[in-house]
Amino acid sequence: MRRKSKSVLGIEGTAWNLSAAIVDQSRIVASAESPYHPTYGGLHPRAAAQHHASQIERVIRDVLAEGERAEISAVAFSIGPGFGPCLRTVATAARALSLSLNVPLIGVNHCIAHIEIGRWLCNVKDPVILYVSGANSQVLSYRDGKYRIFGETLDIGIGNALDKFGRYAGFQHPGGPKIEETAKNAKHYIPLTYVVKGMDFSFSGLTTAAKDALAHASLEDVCYSFQETAFAMLVEVTERALAHTGKEDILLTGGVGANTRLKEMLNTMCQDRDAKFFAPDKEFMKDNGAMIAYTGLLMLESGATLPVENSAVRPNYRPDEVEIGWR
Ligand code: AMP
Ligand code: MG
Numbered sequence: 001m002r003r004k005s006k007s008v009l010g011i012e013g014t015a016w017n018l019s020a021a022i023v024d025q026s027r028i029v030a031s032a033e034s035p036y037h038p039t040y041g042g043l044h045p046r047a048a049a050q051h052h053a054s055q056i057e058r059v060i061r062d063v064l065a066e067g068e069r070a071e072i073s074a075v076a077f078s079i080g081p082g083f084g085p086c087l088r089t090v091a092t093a094a095r096a097l098s099l100s101l102n103v104p105l106i107g108v109n110h111c112i113a114h115i116e117i118g119r120w121l122c123n124v125k126d127p128v129i130l131y132v133s134g135a136n137s138q139v140l141s142y143r144d145g146k147y148r149i150f151g152e153t154l155d156i157g158i159g160n161a162l163d164k165f166g167r168y169a170g171f172q173h174p175g176g177p178k179i180e181e182t183a184k185n186a187k188h189y190i191p192l193t194y195v196v197k198g199m200d201f202s203f204s205g206l207t208t209a210a211k212d213a214l215a216h217a218s219l220e221d222v223c224y225s226f227q228e229t230a231f232a233m234l235v236e237v238t239e240r241a242l243a244h245t246g247k248e249d250i251l252l253t254g255g256v257g258a259n260t261r262l263k264e265m266l267n268t269m270c271q272d273r274d275a276k277f278f279a280p281d282k283e284f285m286k287d288n289g290a291m292i293a294y295t296g297l298l299m300l301e302s303g304a305t306l307p308v309e310n311s312a313v314r315p316n317y318r319p320d321e322v323e324i325g326w327r
Contacts, residue, residue, distance in 0.1 A: 007070040008300055009063065009097070010293025011056075013090035014082025014110050015134060016043055016174075018052045020059050021289035022067035023297055028290045030067030032059045042163060042173050043134070049085030056093045063289070072101055074305065076296025079107030080317030081136070087313035095308050104305035106296045110287075111136060111319035114253040115147060116298060117291035122278035124249050130238045130266065133254035133287070134159035134174075137201070137234070139241045140319060142327060149320050150244070151199030151237040158230055159256050161203035165210050165226060169219055179223045180259050186224030190217050194229050199240060201233045231262045235269050242275055249276045257285035298326040 005024040012019045019033035034055035036048050077094035080087055098105040115129050129140045129147070137153040156164070159176055166175015193209040195202040210226045217225075238250060250270055256262065257279055270277040284290060299305070302325035 006073045006297065006300070007067070008074045008076050008106070008293045008296040009067075009072050010076040010108065010289050010291070010296045011060070011090050011094050012078050012110070012113075012287050012289045012292045013052045013056070013086050014078050014080070015086060015287065016048060017287040018055055018059055018090070019287065019289035020063040021293045022063055022070050022072065023290055023293035024070060025297070028293075029070050030063050031289055032062035032066065033289065034059050038173050042167060043083075045083035045085045048083060049089045052086055052089045056089065060093065060097065072103055074098070074104045074106050074296060074300045075101065076106040076108050076292050076299070078110040078113065078292050079311070080110065080314030082110060082315060084313065084315045087315060091311060091313050095311060099308065104300065105308055105311055106299050106304065107306045107311055108292050108295045108299065109317055109319055109322045111138065112147065112322050112324075113291035113295040114285075115140065115251070115319075116295045117284050117288070118251045118253040118278070118280050120294055121280040121284055122251060124251055124276075124278045126247060127249035127251035127278065128238060128241045128245060128247050129251045129253060130234060131254045132158050132234065132252070132256035132262070134163065136254065137203070138319070139199070139237050141241060141245050141247060142324065145324055146322065147319050147324065149318070150241040151201065154197065154200050154202040155204040156207070158203055158234065159254070161207045161230065162226070162256070165207050168211050169214065169222075176256060176259065179227065180261065182220055183224035183227050183261070186220040187218070188221045189228060190221055190225040192225050192229045194233060196233050196236055199237055201237060203230060206230060227259070227261055231265050234262070235265050238266065239269050239273065242273060248274075249278060252277070252279040253285050255286040258282040302326040
């Protein structure tokens with residue numbers, strides 16, 4: 001009989017996308033998800049956690065049914081960063097599953113998972129990473145056993161900034177994709193607050209400036225100017241990290257990475273510097289179960305499993321705290 005490849009079941013649920021996947025050493029074997037989209041307002045941690053609690057049994061059943069032939073070697077879950085109530089809901093399910101299958105438990109840092117799935121799917125070894133999602137915005141790169149943060153937001157993540165402005169402008173959550181669509185019909189660029197301090201950036205002043213600008217400019221022009229200003233800040237810092245590290249590749253990840261204009265601006269910068277630009281399919285840039293399962297597999301192979309009694313969630317877990325034992 002052919003020997004089965006090691007498989008890990010991973011569960012993601014730090015914020016909006018409750019999702020699970022099974023990954024083996026060569027491919028994504030199965031996946032299932034239940035995204036939470038509020039009908040009114042933004043993401044409320046308790047409401048999102050209630051959604052996750054009501055859907056997690058179905059999501060796990062679906063992924064196990066689709067991956068019925070996989071032999072699960074470990075259960076991985078996103079242990080942080082994220083909303084406390086959401087993290088605890090997912091962690092409880094992951095612990096129960098690991099105990100019932102009698103396999104090890106693995107606590108995955110959500111940001112590291114965004115990076116590792118991108119490196120895997122794009123086949124890029126040692127990039128400078130621009131990680132842009134709802135709550136997080138960071139420029140990172142690997143050195144000496146850790147992903148180091150070269151620059152990050154001083155206040156809110158770029159996705160949150162887009163979503164907050166979007167809600168004010170009358171878009172339903174999440175605003176990011178609607179802002180991108182609306183920006184395509186702009187006629188003018190309006191200067192807005194541009195904040196880069198050292199290698200860090202900030203988005204809350206820009207969000208306020210964009211809200212104020214709606215009093216005298218069209219929605220299309222403000223959406224366009226918001227994107228141009230925010231993305232220029234991100235590209236500036238990413239370019240400086242590239243120059244500083246002397247690396248030759250850029251990897252984009254996180255839900256905001258779906259944005260075509262951001263990819264275009266990064267691509268232009270890369271062409272100017274003779275660097276290569278990589279971005280996985282948007283299904284794997286947004287929050288997804290496969291990134292947790294795949295990083296879980298890397299961690300399993302490097303021995304980074306977690307006793308249940310030490311598996312408390314870490315809502316503020318930073319990616320530069322993680323010892324990278326697999327590189
Ligand atoms: P994540 O938490 O990584 O799944 O990212 C979610 C964030 O991505 C939300 O803030 C969305 O508004 C944002 N987002 C998704 N698609 C786009 C897009 N096309 N342009 C800008 N932001 C987007
Ligand atoms: Mg994320």
